[in-house]
Amino acid sequence: DSGVTQTPKHLITATGQRVTLRCSPRSGDLSVYWYQQSLDQGLQFLIQYYNGEERAKGNILERFSAQQFPDLHSELNLSSLELGDSALYFCASSSSLLAGGTTDTQYFGPGTRLTVL
Amino acid sequence: AQTVTQSQPEMSVQEAETVTLSCTYDTSENNYYLFWYKQPPSRQMILVIRQEAYKQQNATENRFSVNFQKAAKSFSLKISDSQLGDTAMYFCAFMKHRNAGNNRKLIWGLGTSLAVNP
Numbered sequence: 213d214s215g216v217t218q219t220p221k222h223l224i225t226a227t228g229q230r231v232t233l234r235c236s237p238r239s240g241d242l243s244v245y246w247y248q249q250s251l252d253q254g255l256q257f258l259i260q261y262y263n264g265e266e267r268a269k270g271n272i273l274e275r276f277s278a279q280q281f282p283d284l285h286s287e288l289n290l291s292s293l294e295l296g297d298s299a300l301y302f303c304a305s306s307s308s309l310l311a312g313g314t315t316d317t318q319y320f321g322p323g324t325r326l327t328v329l
Numbered sequence: 330a331q332t333v334t335q336s337q338p339e340m341s342v343q344e345a346e347t348v349t350l351s352c353t354y355d356t357s358e359n360n361y362y363l364f365w366y367k368q369p370p371s372r373q374m375i376l377v378i379r380q381e382a383y384k385q386q387n388a389t390e391n392r393f394s395v396n397f398q399k400a401a402k403s404f405s406l407k408i409s410d411s412q413l414g415d416t417a418m419y420f421c422a423f424m425k426h427r428n429a430g431n432n433r434k435l436i437w438g439l440g441t442s443l444a445v446n447p
Contacts, residue, residue: 214373214375243433245433245434245435247435254437254439254440255420255435255437257434257435257436260431260432260433260434262431267431267432267433268431268432268433268434270434300372302374304374304435306433316362316424316427316433317362317364317376317379318376318424318433318435319376320366320373320374320375320376322371322372322373323372323373323374325372
């Protein structure tokens, strides 16, 4: 168990709908990352937050948005869903503190499998 | 831009044998991190091993070790005494060093599917 939690584990929805994926980082981790894993594009970085602030953006569609809350949990919002959005969405967290060699190492949650029908 | 290449889409090994998975990368950075993650059928992404580019010593974690060749931009993973539980997809990943800026994203290879046979 990495200590990163994600809910829900599975999500099935229809095209055009909106969903919210939730992530709680490991205790003490300030950074949260979102990745998308699809069959045709592999693993793609979406977005990174640090202590509530957006730090970097990757291949994130305009229909997608995210935020990190004061309690450090993060949510990824996907709207106007299309069939191609079906994928496994991972959240990861890492520590900004210089401790135990774990700095910058990302630990992953179990993922949310999104199926758009 | 950085890229990560895993040239072996699939590999198989007999239980208790040793197997090496290949990874090459391209970067103009001098300092960075390299990782191997495994993704078993459960789809959980699990850290296997991490290497810091400025450390010449190859990282080891129990049965897992790496051969890091910085000049050749090569980062292979050796699994000794393979076990059935090692059956998984293995991903090589690159990350810039923190001194290179705030973007801490992982750049991934396409993975190698490893089957350990009894």
